[in-house]
Amino acid sequence: MKEKDQHPTSARTFYTSVDVARRAGVSRTTVSYVLNGNWDGHVSDETRKKVLQAAEELGYSTHSSARALRKGQSDEICLIIDLPLTVHRIELLVSVQQYAFQHGYAPVAYFCYGFSPEQVHTLLLKIFARRPMGIFATAGSMTTKQIALAQRMGTDNIILYSVEPLEYARTIILPTRPLGCLAAQHLLERGHRHLALVQPADPLHDYGFQQRLEGMRATIAGMPGVTLDILSLEFTLSDAHSLVDTYLTRSDHPTGIYAFNDEYALLLLGALSDRGIQVPGEVAVVGTDAISFSAWMRPTLTTIRFDTISLAQRAVGMLVNWHSSQPLPEELTRPLVPQLIPREST
Template sequence: MEKKQQTPVKKPLTSADVARKAGVSRATVSYVLNNVQNNHVSEETRAKVLRVAQELGYQLHSSAQALRKGYSNEICIMHDLQTSVNDAEIQFYMQQNIQRMGYVPVHYYMGGLSEERRKELLLQICARRPAALFVMPGCITEDGIEQARRMGIQHIVLLTAEEIGKDTFRLPTVSLPTREMGYLAGRHLLELGHRRLAIVKPFQERHIPAFEHRLEGMKRAIAESGKEGISLEVFSLHMEMQEAHDLIDKRFQQEDRPTGIYTFNDEYALPLLAALLDRGFRIPQDVALVGTDDVFFSRFVRPALTTIRFNNAAIGEHATEIAAKLIQGEPIPETLTQPLTVELIRRSST
């Protein structure tokens, strides 16, 4: 009976294999792959080690790295479950920048979980010893922040609408300028001659603080205009066609209907735009519409949607630069924590 030849088991790659092929010491390989700055390692040598490691398919074991450095090569981003198109774009830019830093981006969705399950998941996240943690006000509590710190997660960055949660969590913060957005939308509609304004309120609880900021911004634009007889209504709306049609049928058949509307984001503008057109209203001659976020489809709908644009690439860059400064133990420049600017993009809907 013939004996089958056994395939020899390949030994796992080690840093010694990388060092041998690159012609450097194991210490040099460790410096380079752990992203440790060392004046004795030139950029040429660093590039060579990285190239050889890639050719061999060698990667550091994350658990060993975490034990050695005190943290792993992961940077975690905690989200709410309900992610908008704009949120997804910001997350994309953050992920790109995290990868450029040499870390692995890991996303966790906390929305819809019970309080007990959130606590369990946070413990599991912290046990992985991420190098940094990005959080949003609705995803974590003060106790959660303290728990993370007790478990050794010292580099935590807050992403929020202006100062929401900043005083509560006392964390380095990337602020989105939500009041300015409402102000720009209100001023634009007033400059076009509209005197009966409305703002669409989102149904998601997590969006209410940012909505209140935008409402404040519109009120400031009205106050600064110095014009009398200007009204501002608030419409609550789900992103459903039936509800949009009901709103148009009940409120917009009246002579004192609003003629200039600002929606919380571009997604809320779509059903409203469709419902207005379905009922025979002309956009912008009868009703002007302004959205928020400048998501990709806002320029493709007809009429194309006037909107307020975030610089999402800058948001992602600022967030990851703050994390990098924290990891390196360097002070955070004030420019990175100031609210970013927004821009009105005028299209056919106004």
């Protein structure tokens, strides 16, 4: 009977922060500053690069769970979304990720659209147990009781964003009524007197639609000869074709349309193009959200952004400052001020 071949397994060497410090020629405290993202003001850029290079050469990284145990908190910024994913929300998530990394935090996204209340509660318990540095969430994803539960479990740095004011949590309010005012003003300045507002069929948009409608009505109030139509639209190309065929081929059709947001605007632009209707020659179109696609379309889309400071930058900045007990900069305390970006579609 032959003796089995022996295949010795090479032992793996595990390194510590002491090894990183020795290789970089710095103190262990310096290594801790750099690898925990707290190097700013403590460590020069040259030293930071030496530490990162040494850690990379040794294959060393900090253990997030151990760090969370020491600090009583993880370095995560959790995003909780209970709405359908759209281009606007995807771009928001990517932007939050970029700003979180800039501040040395790890963004983690959770999606609970379509979950039952029990499933949402179970998910939130798991999130709270991780004790994230902060939570940025849609307003509908967390109730008053769930926010109180998060605080009892050690997570009280929470920001919600909403189109409606909330009393039970720190909230970034998206100003929706001024959007209608801006869109109407712009279309009036372009000479349009027959305006229209697209009403999404999805009830999730009801409050935002009503606020936009109020803004447009307030802007045109008392103006002789100015009318405003409401155009209901399902988010499908076939329904957009039907809308164009029914309302925008008549002799008295609206010539200036606020399409609720960029995604509905892009859908409408496609249907108008399919029917040979010139934009902006015959119909002008305005969107909202300033998504990247709005600048790539032909014609490029006139849109409205919520503020010069992006929602992601504002949210991460607020979480970071509150976590470090620093006062908020003035630009993060003022309400959002929407701005219109004029382009070819009007």
